[in-house]
Amino acid sequence: MRAEAARVIAAVVGRGASLSTVLPPALAAVAPAERGLLQQLCYGSLRFGLRYRAVLGELMSRPLKARDVDLEALLWVGLHQIDALGMPPHAVVHATVGACRLLGKDWARGLVNGVLRNVLRDSAVLDPERMSDVQARHAHPDWLITQIRHDWPAHWEAILAANNRQAPMTLRVNARHMDRAAYAARLRDDGLESHPAPHTETGLILASPVAVDQLPGFQQGWVSVQDSAAQLAAPLLDAAPGMRVLDACAAPGGKTAHLLERTTDLDLVALDIDSARLQRVQDTLSRLGLTAEIRCADLSMPETWHDGRPFDRILLDAPCSATGVIRRHPDIKLLRRPADITNLAGRQQALLETTWNLLAPDGVLLYATCAVLRAENEAVLSAFLAGHPEAVVEPLVTTWGHLAGAGRQNLPGEDEADGFFYARLRRVSLHR
């Protein structure tokens, strides 16, 4: 189990693989009873990896070589068991040292044994309050701390703390089947406690996460798993029956499904460039008994896919740094680089320009990201608005989050939701 976790973490740290790519096959390869622990070890070790790296730097006389990234990962796993999982010390040492052999690195047994015993003798070395290095204390890369602090001077510490907490499991009840109260009662019948997700129409937050097959009616499409901030998109887009709607970056399809559940008779095009991810849109819609026109295409080349008919509503849930969902994807801390933000802002700007041209007169475009950085959100909007007098901002009249330029920003953990940015633009006629 520790060796499997180390391999998954090493793939993220060493090869830049995403956790959502490497964890599922690793989970499938272990016994069902072991999956929960493997998941906890991978998520927790990546969440606090930069802190553990600093602790190891203090404890080891020489750094590990690049080819021993799997050993560093194994040491993170060992430290996480001591730090956050409260496992019996002898079991931690025994299992973690034993994993060296499975990694083909028997020579490192003494090293791993020595490091873990040192930490067990003085576990205060893991106490973030005693760490002067900000990267170690907050368990985020320096550049990202600096950026978040710059963008959210009054909230940066709360954002980093929320990123380091496990997110709740939030459900979206399919309004076509039953209302939220009725589904909450069904959950209670099965011994599952929940409460309404603030600011959502049909969201429920579970008191404790469960496997989806334990959710009543999951296979029959009564419910889906979706964070409550993501559940704000469909009501904000506010499509009416019969409208032609473009979900411009649709995969894996959570918001597509919500749009269709919420409004009947939509003529909806769900487009994405990634065919594998689009298959997940199809799977979700099939489970929910919904239909849309699913298109695999590059949004930025409408001449390759667009038939010329404008859309009444467009949801542009743009590719972004995902810095608002770090609590669900802790690998982001290790995968993102500072240059990514500038590149993403350029792509977001270009996609916004392209999609705007597809919008019908009086149509509405909802721009969304799961990022917290202003460069990807309000700066993209203000640059766009400067060149488009026919684009009018419709203020979001709501109490969630914070006013952020032309839109609103929910910060991670606020109202138990992920970090999300939304801005709503209407195309008006400039001719009198």
Ligand SMILES: C[S@@+](CC[C@H](N)C(=O)[O-])C[C@H]1O[C@@H](n2cnc3c(N)ncnc32)[C@H](O)[C@@H]1O
């Ligand atoms: C934030 S995700 C969308 C999440 C989705 N709306 C949901 O709620 O499940 C961004 C998506 O944009 C897609 N994407 C990125 N560049 C694109 C392009 N040029 N054309 C179409 N899709 C693109 C990615 O493949 C990715 O699936």
